Amino acid sequence: MKLKYTLVALGMVAFGASSAVASTLDDVKAHGMLKCGISTGVPGFAFTDENGNWQGFDPAICQAVAAAVLGDSSKVEYTPTTGKTRFTTLASGEIDMLARNTTWTFSRDVDLKFTFAGVNYYDGQGFLVPSSLGVSSAKDLNGSSVCIQTGTTTELNLAEYFRLNNVSYEPVPIETNEEARANYMAGRCDVYTTDASGLAASRSTFENPSEHVILPEIISKEPLGPLVRHGDDQWADIVRWVLNVLIIADEKGVTGAQAQEVAAGPDPELDRILGTEGAYGAMLGLDRDWAVRALNANGNYGEIFAKYIGEETLVGLARGLNAQWTQGGILYAPPFR
């Protein structure tokens, strides 16, 4: 008898739980915190300060989403993920979104069942070499040792590119960015390859950055962006439009600090975004001021860029492709109406 009850109970647990999957937005609100996956550390993109708080270009997206949804940009629980753990962590529901320089690819979108909420950084894979080697093109790298971070698209791109160009090489696979950089500095490999932004970030940490050059070849397209699980479109929309709002504000030159003042200004698109016209927040399941808060968190896209990875910082990246479409870049957010 006892046994039968146990089995029935087990069955009920199994059945009951599998039929009810709450929406991510409700989960986040109920939990009071946004669970956000980030990388274990890339200079400028994600790092911990002296007080152990996560900061950087990627955490800034999490903070903006938390501000929009929960009203407080500090209500984020960060989960550092490696190349290996990031997808299972997201798929299993351990985190609500992943903001970790992740390339938007077909198989990740379709086969692994994720939804990319947009692109927050247009990147491409490049090569970093010591200038003393006198190499001017990636095709001259025949016989070299190449440091790669594993679990990324870079190692597939690399294998493909070198195979097509008949370049033989010794891959030196490394789990984390920090170790890859350490190995490159120690001379374990001649070349360090990863996204060009990562290369610039790494080069900025060297004692003599000028002794290293980034080769002209960019061998891949690497659109990096935040992603969420398939199947919860409302949540995907929230993340997507928080990102878009940051980009549009940058396009219109509205800084985070000005968001409050411009809210009743003459620009109708800004009015719609900032909640003084229409009820666009409610359509997302949020309140009226969501976008104002998102912008207040760390400022608009340009401000975030400048604060963590821009030319004024040690990382020193130019906007390049990531400039607005009006200024020669390809950053182009859909209209907000």
Next chain:
Amino acid sequence: MANTSKAYVATGLSKALPPPLNTTGVIGWIRQNLFRTWFDGALTLFALYLIVVILMPSIDWIVVTASFEGMSRAECRAVGKGACWAFIGERLDQFVYGFYPLEERWRVNLAGLLLLITLVPLVFDKVPGRMYLFGYGLLYPAIAYFLLTGGFVLPEVDTQLFGGIMLTILVGITGITFSLPLGILLALARRSDMIFISVMAVAFIEFIRGVPLITLLFVASSMLNYFFPPGTSFDLLVRVLIMVTLFSAGYIAETVRGGLQAIPNGQQEAADALGLGYWQSVSLIILPQALKIAIPGIVNIFIGLFKDTTLVSIIGLLDPIGIGRAALSDIKWAGLSTEVYLFVALFFFVCCFAMSRYSMYLERKLHTGYKR
């Protein structure tokens, strides 16, 4: 008889001479212990050479030319060519507490202090109220859980923020506390007459002992969620603790089984003859004797487990190695990995060395039988 005193006959005992100079004192010791034969001498000289070649540059790098001040790697390098310990100094808090909130760290300290109290009855036999202290030891996990994660009056602290030495100790202590009873049960099950139960125990133990811990941790980090209802996600730290507990339970089961096997059958028969039931004979007769034999082995397993906690850094938890890596991605300090690893190694050496001494002391203390 005439008193014929001849000059060549000694009148008394001659005075004892001191032993030859080369068998006593420092010289004698050196002769006896370092240069007994020519081969011995050669070995000694070679060993001395090795010590000079290896030790001198190491000491030079670690202490003599090291710098203990500076706010960045560059400043460190400006002071000395050797190790840069200023980095460890600046991040010492993180190495100890991980990212535990600054204002809540007293809770970690308190939990650590309370842990020390639980250890008192284990180390000293003659403490007044030893039984009460043991009872308190049983309550400790609950107290520590409450202190560290919070709830009720204390603000909650997310386990993502746990890290550093605190995490190492947490994983180690939790693992051993929960795996001990589990391991004993498994050992008993393995020796049980009930075939199905013993087969299950054997299968479990062999599985655990057959795979590396790192694969089990990968299972915890990437696969365990598949086994629970969709949408339920439980903490990575909890999953790791479960895996670590199961892992060491497998090993403890084998050690305890060794102890059980050493108990002569007569003991069980005598218990049966007295009319004791299974649990009575096990808990009163068999286990006390078996555990006495197994305890040094259990302490050794604990040392192994403590060292194995470093593996959690591979799956992204921030134990001292993980903290070190996260800190190294700070632009100011990049490239100081040797210092980090040496510092962590020192910590483990001190802990494990102390524990292995304790294990040897236990072995001597518990060895109440005849000595050869």
Next chain:
Amino acid sequence: MISLWRSRQARSVLFQVLAMAGLVGLVTFFGIQVVANLKVMGLSFSFAFLDFPAGYDINQTLITYDSTNTHLRALFVGLLNTALVAFFGIIVATVVGFLIGVMRLSKNFLISRIAVVYIELIRNIPVLLHILLIYGLVVNVLPHPKQALDIGFDSFLTNRGLFMPKPIFEDGASLMFYGLLLGLGLAWGFTYYAKRVQAETGKIYPVFAICTSVILLLPVLGYFLAGQPITMEISVFKTFNFHGGIVVRPEFLALWLALSMYTAAFIAEIVRGGILAVSYGQTEAAHALGIRPNRTLQLVVIPQALRVIIPPLTSQYLNLTKNSSLAIAIGYMDLVSTIGGITLNQTGRAMECMLILLSIYLMFSLLISLFMNWYNNHIKLIER
């Protein structure tokens, strides 16, 4: 009812049925959850990905492999790399472990202290730290290939690894192989013969010396008869790296050294315990019989000590093999780094990859422990 409860047999059956039901229940529960989870995530459980091109390159391959080969082949490459480091690790760990264990018992104060310091220092520090530290040292302290350290025999030590000449076997090299086979056969036959002679007449031949020279001499003879069919391919430095020859990569070097040093510390303690376990009376008795000290060690002490040493020794071998999975920390492409690392990352098939990984390790361990149980029974003291 109560009498049934009192019966030990009935209770035993009841418990077993309950346990079985519990197990079945648990398995069913997990099974249902796995299916439900896969459905929610829209994934399927299939090993088909093993047939897809892996797409990534591996630096150390014992069988030919490139990025267009399948994931399955990458798995085998990793498996062989695991076996390679375990094999060499076990050899070095055994040699060093026995050496340190004997040193520990030495009457020379300095030597025995060094052994103690070695054992305590090495075994009280986690093996992962050993691996990371040694790898850091190899990469940071050894020179760049441009300033390679020439260590003689056309070998070069650099922070890209150790480069050694590689023998190329040309036509006729098979003669050497046959020579080796013949040598082994002769040695085996002679050992057998010498044993019989000793049993009958008590005459002792220098078996070891004769066997070694036969095994060594015959292939050398073959080498010259066939007209020296071996040439050495020497590593040469070109723009970036050394090319040609045998290369021992830093990842392998660090893992190998760390694992064998770490395991050696444990083996040393086992060896010491084993030798001490042989009662001193045995040695005294042997001396009383007029057996010389060397022969005493060889015929009386070591055989008895081995009986104590072998079982824990095998578990150390197993530990070494399992610890080789830490290769992933420094990027040595072993089983875990291939199937459980890059393949898992690139395909996202966590469940399938982990199942493969676990079963391979399990099979490995079971095979070794089966063999060791057999061996243990083989050398067990036969009690009469």
